[in-house]
Amino acid sequence: MPRSLKPVSALPRTTLTEAAFEQLIAYVVKGTWKAGDRLPPERELCQQFGIARTSLREALKAMELVGMLDSRVGDGTFVCPRSEFLSRPLLWAFTGTDHEELAEIMEARALVEENLAGLAAERASEEEIARIKEAITQMSNAISAGTSILEADMNFHLAVAAAAHNDVLRNAVQLLRNITRQWLKYKVQMPNVAASVLSRHEAIYRAIASRRPSAARRAMRKHLEETQQLVIQVVKKHGGSREPSPYV
Amino acid sequence: MPRSLKPVSALPRTTLTEAAFEQLIAYVVKGTWKAGDRLPPERELCQQFGIARTSLREALKAMELVGMLDSRVGDGTFVCPRSEFLSRPLLWAFTGTDHEELAEIMEARALVEENLAGLAAERASEEEIARIKEAITQMSNAISAGTSILEADMNFHLAVAAAAHNDVLRNAVQLLRNITRQWLKYKVQMPNVAASVLSRHEAIYRAIASRRPSAARRAMRKHLEETQQLVIQVVKKHGGSREPSPYV
DNA sequence: ACGTATTTGTTCGTATGTATC
DNA sequence: GGATACATACGAACAAATACG
Numbered sequence A, B: 001m002p003r004s005l006k007p008v009s010a011l012p013r014t015t016l017t018e019a020a021f022e023q024l025i026a027y028v029v030k031g032t033w034k035a036g037d038r039l040p041p042e043r044e045l046c047q048q049f050g051i052a053r054t055s056l057r058e059a060l061k062a063m064e065l066v067g068m069l070d071s072r073v074g075d076g077t078f079v080c081p082r083s084e085f086l087s088r089p090l091l092w093a094f095t096g097t098d099h100e101e102l103a104e105i106m107e108a109r110a111l112v113e114e115n116l117a118g119l120a121a122e123r124a125s126e127e128e129i130a131r132i133k134e135a136i137t138q139m140s141n142a143i144s145a146g147t148s149i150l151e152a153d154m155n156f157h158l159a160v161a162a163a164a165h166n167d168v169l170r171n172a173v174q175l176l177r178n179i180t181r182q183w184l185k186y187k188v189q190m191p192n193v194a195a196s197v198l199s200r201h202e203a204i205y206r207a208i209a210s211r212r213p214s215a216a217r218r219a220m221r222k223h224l225e226e227t228q229q230l231v232i233q234v235v236k237k238h239g240g241s242r243e244p245s246p247y248v
Numbered sequence C: 001a002c003g004t005a006t007t008t009g010t011t012c013g014t015a016t017g018t019a020t021c
Numbered sequence D: 001g002g003a004t005a006c007a008t009a010c011g012a013a014c015a016a017a018t019a020c021g
Helices: A016-029 A044-049 A053-065 A084-095 A099-123 A126-145 A150-163 A167-187 A193-209 A213-237 B014-030 B041-051 B053-065 B083-097 B101-123 B126-145 B151-164 B165-185 B193-209 B213-239
Strands: A069-070 A076-081 B069-072 B076-081
Touching: A016 A044, A016 A053, A044 A053, A053 A069, A053 B014, A053 B053, A069 A213, A076 B014, A099 A150, A099 A167, A099 A213, A099 B101, A099 B165, A126 A150, A126 A193, A150 A167, A167 B101, A167 B165, A193 A213, A213 B014, B014 B041, B014 B053, B041 B053, B053 B069, B053 B076, B101 B151, B101 B165, B101 B193, B101 B213, B126 B151, B126 B193, B151 B193, B193 B213
Parallel strands: none
Antiparallel strands: A069 A076, B069 B076
């Protein structure tokens, strides 16, 4: 009998904690437990799962650390919104990485969003186009009111991504934007930037609404190239030092 | 004194487990512990950290969940290669949406790889071009030997991605390819497919080696469109049933 | 081939601090 | 203020799997 190879990561590695993972992840991801829902107390859950509380806690804690759950003493354990646990783990992967990888992230974002804009021009429903316009109105209002346009900016780009009808890429964009959010925050506070962003968004919107994919791509590309330039300025100004806690 | 607001996700929520978790991440990400390294035993580590073994274990389990560490009973805990710990969290994002998911993943992959091929034609070093050629030779040998071309196929696309000099996108490609690996496996077993793939790869290689970005993009696009068609056939044939354990 | 040491897996009991009602 | 519910944390012990002489 040939000596069996040692599996690098064994498939049937079925520890109790891991089994609890799969259960918990399934509940969260499939939506049995929705965002904001409160889980049964640890002492109940471990009875349901038929494992000791310590084992369950390891799974529960792990889920909390990756951003799927949030437990508060004296209160309970709650399900986090999807965007949380999508952005956190990837954040860690880029933790040690500063200047060069910021450029890479921006490039990746520009590349994906450019293509999404093109797809959106081909595939967007009327409703989705309306939602893009809403984001523009929201930004316009924010400028009038003198408040931050950061949220409206995010909404615009996510609306475009949604209109492209590809959830994989939409998630990727959301991810990359979350990572760069720190720097974008500074960017949109710079003088005259808000108005410029608004007009770029309007150009992109017009191209999508009138079903001109290549125009939409060009407009998005131009917009993100400008953003890239501004962010580089911002990073230089703020010393490029990463803020300690991006988990907001 | 005004009653303090309850923070939705507290920033300085400093539990011992969380502190240990951040330490562990830092060690892995900064490279203090490299891929394949073995960690000190739990009982030593928890002394170093000054916490109980239970608390440390919760952090270790979280690391394992995101794919940064791998614990084996009787052996020890080891650091996983970097490529591993990017795939799990993204997998969760996709498990919620099943139906058109495969098509979306393929589309995303095609889109990213098309652009990477273009970038590779602009940026590849001689060494990187040589590595692409190596992958082609490897596939040629595999065909002659009658063995699977799956590995050579992966190597080729990763070599192209590496030559594009954007680690973020390279990781994304690796991720998406890992996810579709199940289906690609069937594809490359179909008759005549291997030879066809090889000639497509050669075309892409020539375009990159001769620094023609748009030709490289076209060639990659064509190749992946063919792949997409074949995979759709394969899925129909195999019933499209998802295999149970994507955590490979 | 066997046995022992090492290491993770699992459980229980207990004490403490905090939030909610 | 008091009672209750809950998470946080520690330590000790045994089981099971693996590595190595």
